[in-house]
Amino acid sequence: QKEVEQNSGPLSVPEGAIASLNCTYSDRGSQSFFWYRQYSGKSPELIMSIYSNGDKEDGRFTAQLNKASQYVSLLIRDSQPSDSATYLCAVTPPGGGADGLTFGKGTHLIIQP
Amino acid sequence: DTEVTQTPKHLVMGMTNKKSLKCEQHMGHRAMYWYKQKAKKPPELMFVYSYEKLSINESVPSRFSPECPNSSLLNLHLHALQPEDSALYLCASSQNPGGETQYFGPGTRLLVL
Numbered sequence: 001q002k003e004v005e006q007n008s009g010p011l012s013v014p015e016g017a018i019a020s021l022n023c024t025y026s027d028r029g030s031q032s033f034f035w036y037r038q039y040s041g042k043s044p045e046l047i048m049s050i051y052s053n054g055d056k057e058d059g060r061f062t063a064q065l066n067k068a069s070q071y072v073s074l075l076i077r078d079s080q081p082s083d084s085a086t087y088l089c090a091v092t093p094p095g096g097g098a099d100g101l102t103f104g105k106g107t108h109l110i111i112q113p
Numbered sequence: 114d115t116e117v118t119q120t121p122k123h124l125v126m127g128m129t130n131k132k133s134l135k136c137e138q139h140m141g142h143r144a145m146y147w148y149k150q151k152a153k154k155p156p157e158l159m160f161v162y163s164y165e166k167l168s169i170n171e172s173v174p175s176r177f178s179p180e181c182p183n184s185s186l187l188n189l190h191l192h193a194l195q196p197e198d199s200a201l202y203l204c205a206s207s208q209n210p211g212g213e214t215q216y217f218g219p220g221t222r223l224l225v226l
Contacts, residue, residue: 032212043203043217044156051212088155092212100146100158100169101205101215 003027004091006104014112019076021107023089026070032092033065034101035074037085044088048074079111116140117218119204125224128194134221136187136204144210145187147179148203150220156203162187163210194225 003026013019021035032051036044048063050056050072056063062075072091076083086108090101117138126132136145144163148156161169162181170179176198178190187204201222205215 034214036217043201043220046214046216049214099211100148100161100171101156102158103155105155 004089004102004104006087006089006107008105009108010110011107012110012112013079015079015081017079019079019083019109019111021074021076021087021089021109023072023074023104024070025072025089025091025102027091027093028067028070029094030070030091031094033063033072034090035061035063035072036088036090036103037083038088038106039085047087076109081111081113084109084111117204117206117216119202119218119221121221122219123222123224125226126191126194127226128196130194131190131192133191134189134202134204134223136189136206136218137185138206138216138218139185140206140208140216141184142206142208142216143184144207144213145181146205146207146215147187147189148205148217150201150203152200160189161210168210191223194223196225199223199225 005024035047038044050063050065060077064073086106088106089104147159150156160179180188201220203220204218207213207215
């Protein structure tokens with residue numbers, strides 16, 4: 001069974017600090033990894049996608065992937081109150097066919113002004 | 114432009130009603146998805162359409178009936194729903210099936226009385 005694990009939080013981080021969000025997945029053959037941000041009552045919004053081992057940076061966001069450890073993380077630098085949201089880690093399984101996303105339960109992030 | 118639109122935004126229906134949810138994208142994406150999200154839970158995959166053909170049905174009850182009339186449009190027909198079906202219904206699309214980034218619409222919030 002495909003599983004994606006996240007610490008549900010809440011994770012409380014002071015404004016301006018680095019927020020670190022973690023995710024592990026069970027299907028070793030998983031190929032595509034995503035971080036979505038979801039504000040309360042809204043739909044998920046893509047933050048980052050990552051497909052190969054290493055770091056990928058986009059503005060204040062850095063995604064890190066370690067397939068050997070089956071681990072994905074998201075770092076948010078210079079955290080802002082507007083970053084307060086639930087962050088969903090999502091994974092697609094191997095196979096190359098049409099597959100939906102398997103989501104973790106999400107980490108609730110609170111940025112304290 | 115990565116816009117997926119969904120109508121209606123909100124829907125209240127009785128258990129004997131028949132209603133439909135509509136999802137549209139004009140990005141030329143060839144895969145479209147329906148997800149269901151209950152409060153404080155992650156989205157759960159319901160259906161996947163790949164090149165206008167149903168490729169995944171995640172054991173969804175028959176009271177939910179998907180339809181893909183063309184490559185831009187996805188419908189979800191609802192009939193004889195139960196109160197526990199009340200949720201946020203999310204549509205997503207991706208350029209191609211098989212692990213590509215999925216973009217979500219704003220969702221339809223459904224309440225079954």
